[in-house]
Amino acid sequence: MAMTREQAFCIGQTTHKLRLLDQKAQTEDDHNKIQAQMDRLRPYIAEAATIVIRETDADFAQLGNALSAQTKDLDDAIAGIKEIAAGIANAAQVINGLVAVLGAVAKL
Amino acid sequence: MAGKQVADLHRRRAVRVAGRSAGLVATLVLLASCGVTGDQAKAVTEFGSSASTLASGIKATYAQAADDVAQLYSEQFVIPTPGIAARVHAGQFATTESFYGPFLPQNIQGRTKAAAALGAYGTALTTLIDAKTQNADFSAAVTKLTGALKSIPATTLTEAGITTKQIDGVGSVLVALGEAYLDWKRRQTLEAVVPAASPVVGKLCALFASDFDPAKANNFADKYLEAAFDNAGGARRALEQSPGNLESRAVLMPIYRHARLLLDRGPTLFKPLQNAADDCVKSNAALAAAIADPKVSFDDIAAFVKQADAAYTAVQATIGK
Numbered sequence: 001m002a003m004t005r006e007q008a009f010c011i012g013q014t015t016h017k018l019r020l021l022d023q024k025a026q027t028e029d030d031h032n033k034i035q036a037q038m039d040r041l042r043p044y045i046a047e048a049a050t051i052v053i054r055e056t057d058a059d060f061a062q063l064g065n066a067l068s069a070q071t072k073d074l075d076d077a078i079a080g081i082k083e084i085a086a087g088i089a090n091a092a093q094v095i096n097g098l099v100a101v102l103g104a105v106a107k108l
Numbered sequence: 109m110a111g112k113q114v115a116d117l118h119r120r121r122a123v124r125v126a127g128r129s130a131g132l133v134a135t136l137v138l139l140a141s142c143g144v145t146g147d148q149a150k151a152v153t154e155f156g157s158s159a160s161t162l163a164s165g166i167k168a169t170y171a172q173a174a175d176d177v178a179q180l181y182s183e184q185f186v187i188p189t190p191g192i193a194a195r196v197h198a199g200q201f202a203t204t205e206s207f208y209g210p211f212l213p214q215n216i217q218g219r220t221k222a223a224a225a226l227g228a229y230g231t232a233l234t235t236l237i238d239a240k241t242q243n244a245d246f247s248a249a250v251t252k253l254t255g256a257l258k259s260i261p262a263t264t265l266t267e268a269g270i271t272t273k274q275i276d277g278v279g280s281v282l283v284a285l286g287e288a289y290l291d292w293k294r295r296q297t298l299e300a301v302v303p304a305a306s307p308v309v310g311k312l313c314a315l316f317a318s319d320f321d322p323a324k325a326n327n328f329a330d331k332y333l334e335a336a337f338d339n340a341g342g343a344r345r346a347l348e349q350s351p352g353n354l355e356s357r358a359v360l361m362p363i364y365r366h367a368r369l370l371l372d373r374g375p376t377l378f379k380p381l382q383n384a385a386d387d388c389v390k391s392n393a394a395l396a397a398a399i400a401d402p403k404v405s406f407d408d409i410a411a412f413v414k415q416a417d418a419a420y421t422a423v424q425a426t427i428g429k
Contacts, residue, residue: 009326012334016325019337035341045338046181049210049331056319056327061218063312064225070305071225074232077297081242081290088249088282095256 003044008051011044143291144237144298151398152237152298155391159230159309162384166223166316169381173332174211176370180335181209183363187342210331219319219328222312226388229305236294239287246286254279298399306396310389317385320378329378336374339367 015038022034144152208215257275265271319328343364350356 012326012330015334015337016330019333022337022341035345038338038341039345042338042342045334046209049334050212050215052326053210053215053328053331057216057218059218059315060222060312060319063308063315064218064222066308067222067225067229067305067312070301070308071229071232073301074229074236074297077293077301078232078235081236081293082245084286084290085242085245085249088246088253088286092249092252092256095253096259099256099259099261 003047003051005051005055008048008055011041011048012052015041015045143288144239144295145398145402147403148295148298148398149237151391151395152233155388155395156230156234156237158384158388158391160227160234162313162316162381162388163223163227163230165381165384167220167227169320169377170211170216170220170223170328173328173377174208174213174216177211177332177335178208180339180367180370182207183339183366184342186359187339187363188346209335216328223316226309226312226316229309233298236297239291239294242290243287246290247283250279250282250286253282302396302399306392309392313385313388313392317382317389320382320385322375322378322382329374329382332378333371333374336367336371340364340371343367 018034018038018041022031025031025034254275257278258272318324321327322329322333324330343360347357347360347364
């Protein structure tokens with residue numbers, strides 16, 4: 001039977017608590033008791049962790065996509081500002097072209 | 109009668125010129141007063157650079173953590189525990205996923221893409237208010253244009269009644285108007301984008317802060333520490349169960365040491381990112397507030413006066429005579 005989202009998060013909560021308990025444990029006996037509980041969960045830890053990371057990753061993806069759309073507006077504005085300078089530079093090129101033609105006509 | 113007509117003509121021309129000057133200066137003043145304020149520019153710069161730095165740190169940490177956990181999961185092959193036996197029996201070690209564990213690249217692609225989006229947003233904001241470069245580009249383009257205008261044959265310019273001094277004047281007006289216009293465009297863009305992006309950025313930074321909080325369960329930091337804790341415990345138990353087996357000790361000791369190292373190092377790896385993400389939430393809120401309620405500082409007033417003065421001088425030099 002496939003593990004459910006709720007079961008995966010529940011296993012995650014339990015291993016987290018066991019890890020915190022292990023940090024506080026003072027005696028070898030306490031460490032062993034905690035390890036005995038971890039041993040019971042061990043067959044399920046990898047699958048539960050994968051489900052949790054996949055589930056939470058969707059939240060990041062959603063916000064990341066929304067932010068990318070806003071960043072596009074900024075990029076467009078920056079491109080628009082650059083276009084103003086490019087437009088003027090382009091006008092200069094057109095004038096230079098006209099001058100070259102006028103010069104050639106004047107020599108005739 | 110003829111003298112009166114000439115006088116009227118001069119008076120009308122003077123009024124017309126004064127009107128044009130006043131109109132241009134008014135336009136410049138209006139544009140300049142609608143530009144990005146010093147406080148806004150400061151808020152944008154602070155947020156932009158912190159967001160870019162945070163995004164780089166996040167991406168590097170996700171990659172480093174994925175490598176660490178991949179190594180931890182591959183080391184589980186040689187830890188003789190009931191759990192491992194069950195997973196081997198279930199064929200879980202036959203796939204790529206078994207090596208990467210939960211941090212398989214496709215499982216964390218939303219996180220890495222979100223970090224990239226945050227970095228791109230910060231960089232775009234910084235680029236937008238980079239007035240120095242953009243104004244220099246604009247100035248260079250105007251110089252090129254006035255240079256091109258001046259290269260028109262002198263006879264043609266004379267026929268049109270245009271002097272090179274007037275061309276220089278037009279260039280000055282263009283630069284002054286253009287810079288004020290660009291500043292106005294920047295402000296318009298910030299006022300449109302920041303309020304829309306701010307709630308998303310706030311949630312995203314809070315989500316990153318939560319993901320790297322070593323004290324929370326079921327987040328990225330927790331899954332990293334869980335893998336290290338699992339290996340350390342499994343290796344320790346296996347070592348205790350076969351104290352006399354030197355071969356087993358030679359294999360398990362480095363695995364135990366590696367797991368303990370990552371378990372101890374984890375919080376110091378994640379805590380600075382959690383703090384940076386928390387700061388990102390704050391600087392994002394400060395940026396949104398600065399855009400929504402701009403306060404004109406003394407620096408802004410000084411910059412505005414300087415800009416308006418330059419614009420007025422340029423206009424006077426060209427059409428005010």
